[in-house]
Amino acid sequence: MFLDLDRFKEVNDSFGHEMGDKLIQKVAIEIRHQLRDEDTIARFGGDEFAILIHQYHHPHDLIIVVEKILSVFRQAFIFDEIQLFSTCGIGIATFPENGADASTLMKNADAAMYKAKKNGQNRYEFYNHDMTKQAYERVNLERELRYALTHNELEVYYQPQIDMSTQKVLGLEILMRWNHPQRGLISPDQFIPFAEEIGLIVEMDRWAMEVAMKQVYRWQQQGLRPGKLSLNLSLIQLNQVDFLASVQHAIAQSLMVPQDLIFEITETQIMRNPEQATRTLTHLKELGLSLAIDDFGTGHSSLSYLKNFPIDKLKIDQSFVHDMTTDKDDANLVKAIINIAKSLEMDVIAEGVETQDQVEMLINYGCYEAQGFYYSKPLTKTDFEVFLKSH
Numbered sequence: 234m235f236l237d238l239d240r241f242k243e244v245n246d247s248f249g250h251e252m253g254d255k256l257i258q259k260v261a262i263e264i265r266h267q268l269r270d271e272d273t274i275a276r277f278g279g280d281e282f283a284i285l286i287h288q289y290h291h292p293h294d295l296i297i298v299v300e301k302i303l304s305v306f307r308q309a310f311i312f313d314e315i316q317l318f319s320t321c322g323i324g325i326a327t328f329p330e331n332g333a334d335a336s337t338l339m340k341n342a343d344a345a346m347y348k349a350k351k352n353g354q355n356r357y358e359f360y361n362h363d364m365t366k367q368a369y370e371r372v373n374l375e376r377e378l379r380y381a382l383t384h385n386e387l388e389v390y391y392q393p394q395i396d397m398s399t400q401k402v403l404g405l406e407i408l409m410r411w412n413h414p415q416r417g418l419i420s421p422d423q424f425i426p427f428a429e430e431i432g433l434i435v436e437m438d439r440w441a442m443e444v445a446m447k448q449v450y451r452w453q454q455q456g457l458r459p460g461k462l463s464l465n466l467s468l469i470q471l472n473q474v475d476f477l478a479s480v481q482h483a484i485a486q487s488l489m490v491p492q493d494l495i496f497e498i499t500e501t502q503i504m505r506n507p508e509q510a511t512r513t514l515t516h517l518k519e520l521g522l523s524l525a526i527d528d529f530g531t532g533h534s535s536l537s538y539l540k541n542f543p544i545d546k547l548k549i550d551q552s553f554v555h556d557m558t559t560d561k562d563d564a565n566l567v568k569a570i571i572n573i574a575k576s577l578e579m580d581v582i583a584e585g586v587e588t589q590d591q592v593e594m595l596i597n598y599g600c601y602e603a604q605g606f607y608y609s610k611p612l613t614k615t616d617f618e619v620f621l622k623s624h
């Protein structure tokens with residue numbers, strides 16, 4: 234990174250060179266505080282600094298560093314009798330994309346820095362413009378998502394789960410939608426992975442869990458029989474030290490009984506750290522609720538783990554269900570999963586059921602529980618209530 238202070242000459246001219254030198258020193262020290270031990274900052278000349286960020290995983294990591302550096306310039310530099318405000322521009326070049334040797338990287342970071350300065354104060358620019366664009370979009374999306382969470386832009390949707398033989402509602406899975414003021418309704422696959430990446434998923438899921446539990450309890454009080462409430466769980470949540478306490482708290486607040494709750498976790502998430510997942514899931518089960526493996530069949534879990542997981546239910550991934558009536562292999566896999574569930578005395582539900590043929594085939598194989606567009610798409614609170622009353 235190349236960092237250049239704005240209008241440094243004015244400091245020298247108005248307060249003298251001694252103050253200019255002090256400012257340079259202070260800037261260096263403050264930036265140093267924002268870097269890791271393995272990073273390097275050097276004064277390159279005049280009011281220019283070169284910063285070397287050693288090892289990063291994702292361009293987003295660089296943005297986090299840049300934002301920290303810029304935060305230094307958002308407050309005054311305080312000297313005995315004077316407070317000075319200063320701004321800067323930062324150019325970023327990455328190895329090996331923007332240069333294979335130091336001098337090329339420096340030259341390109343310098344070029345990026347000039348572009349940044351042209352755009353205003355306290356700006357940054359990647360040498361590669363697409364990276365700058367992506368970086369701004371990410372920063373924007375993160376800001377918008379944080380705003381959404383606290384300003385009622387997120388909404389809980391309810392996906393009915395049906396007994397295919399009796400058409401009765403057995404439960405519901407909750408999903409989140411984002412009512413973006415400009416972009417309209419945004420589906421979860423467009424923001425949940427991002428929320429997981431930035432860690433915001435923890436707060437979002439807690440919020441959704443509380444909303445849904447209270448709502449389901451209200452329906453129960455009205456005699457509407459919504460069945461069991463399924464909540465999606467992410468690995469990040471499982472790793473939170475206060476996760477169990479937050480679940481207990483939400484249950485107590487909502488007045489729901491734990492026996493009406495199912496937590497879903499994907500196979501992939503469990504398999505990232507099976508031992509730890511098993512421990513936490515066991516504690517969770519001790520609260521009296523049930524556990525399901527989501528998207529089963531896609532995450533390479535071994536059968537020996539499956540035997541040891543405290544799991545009550547398998548959810549057959551929709552990709553198998555989707556092609557089961559046309560693809561013999563998929564049909565056999567679905568049949569096999571149903572049989573695994575039966576032999577391990579677990580419940581089983583098919584995800585993404587869309588046609589009458591699939592329903593008949595599933596019933597034939599001994600699976601009676603389903604969710605999917607054949608029965609209903611995810612519904613708003615009001616629509617789910619209507620759905621309950623008509624079933």
Ligand SMILES: [Mg+2]
Pocket residue numbers: 406465497527
């Ligand atoms: Mg799920």
